[in-house]
Amino acid sequence: MREYAFHTVDVFTQSRFGGNPLAVFPDARGLDATTMQLLAAEMNYSETTFVLPPDNPAHTARVRIFNRVAEMPFAGHPNVGTAFVLARLGLGTGPVLLFEEIAGLVEVRLTREGYSEIDAPQPLKLIGELPVEAIAACLSVDPKKIATRAHAPVRASVGLEFVLVEVESGALAVSAPDIGAFRRCANAIPNLGERLSIFLYARDGFNIRARMFAPLSGTWEDPATGSANATLAALLLSLNGGERLAYHAVQGSEMGRRSELSLRAWRARDGIRASVGGSCIPVFSGTVKL
Incomplete structure (x- = not known):
């Protein structure tokens, strides 16, 4: 031994x-x-x-x-x-x-x-959008609480895929994963499987508050998801048209495990890159x- x-x-x-x-x-x-x-x-x-x-x-x-x-x-x-x-x-x-x-x-x-x-090892890759109603069911929230002004629920990656979902501020605290809805959504969307990991966030001034649910891969809720936060930073830069951005994110508060992350994103020759620190x-x- x-x-x-x-x-x-x-x-x-x-x-x-x-x-x-x-x-x-x-x-x-x-x-x-x-x-x-x-x-x-x-x-x-x-x-x-x-x-x-x-x-x-x-x-x-x-x-x-x-x-x-x-x-x-x-x-x-x-x-x-x-x-x-x-x-x-x-x-x-x-x-x-x-x-x-x-x-x-x-x-x-x-x-x-x-x-x-x-x-993150890869530039931002956008894979496709998902239906608001299906994602709202996964999060146990009213579909009207899903914010779509900036983007619809979207599959994205900088090395690991997540579904990025903006929610109204009040919906963040009351969201909860519905594993049956997760399974139905995963079965309905090709190539999702156990990688249906939903990263939901709300804006807090210039910063972000977030949660992440991935029950199909054994993580009911994650206290801090650096790869998802980095993916969101890259997505936000792609949407605002700037050259770079930096902000802070808080995750895990609802679990009693507050996490603080520093995010950066920038435009590079091969696309939008991102980093996360803590x-x-x-x-x-x-x-x-x-």
């Missing part, structure tokens, strides 16, 4: 037991994908990461990300938290870390102690024998 160390951190917060928890296995050599998936399900966090040697020695690591039921090509808070853990253990050197992932190369900047900012705090460390 071999002993594998793991560390947990709360991401996008400076307060323990806030933000989004993450488990990191900083040396996953010897673990196969089936075992990684079983460990992620056992941890029961929205994601768990497994760090491996990079394919390219110029990069920091290869990082595999698993939610409770499947491997993910990219995700936000797992990258922020993994960079924090590796830096804290002395396994990630320098101010910039490069993680190889399914969706591409992820750059992570360690800008100050406990704070990381990542660039603080981390360590929580648990332990080992498992396999």
Whole structure:
């Protein structure tokens, strides 16, 4: 049997037991994908990461990300938290870390102690709109509470797909996932399946308040979704016609796990790019024998 160390951190917060928890296995050599998936399900966090040697020695690591039921090509808070853990253990050197992932190369900047900012690996991709009535049913809200002035519910990605939905301010707190409606919507739309992850948001002045539901992939609600927030930042820039934007977002308040995220988006040669940053705090460390 071999002993594998793991560390947990709360991401996008400076307060323990806030933000989004993450488990990191900083040396996953010897673990196969089936075992990684079983460990992620056992941890029961929205994601768990497994760090491996990079394919390219110029990069920091290869990082595999698993939610409770499947491997993910990219995700936000797992990258922020993994960079924090590796830096804290002395396994990630320098101010910039490069993680190889399914969706591409992820750059992570360690800008100050406990704070990381990542660039999403892909430019904004818009996949298509979804019916207001179906999305309202998934969120258990009146369709009239779905705001469509700026955009309809839209499938979008900067490395991981989400359905982005603007709601009226009062609807954010009362929304709740209806898993039956999620299943009906997923079955009705080609290529959705378990990737029906709905990121709903309301404007708060120049900033954003948000929630994210993905019950079909085992996450009833996520306290902080860096990849979805980055996707929204890219979408908002595409809509306002500017060259760049920056703002703050709050997520997880309704769960009692307030998360604070910093977002940026800019126009690049290959499209609209986005980044997300935030603080981390360590929580648990332990080992498992396999």
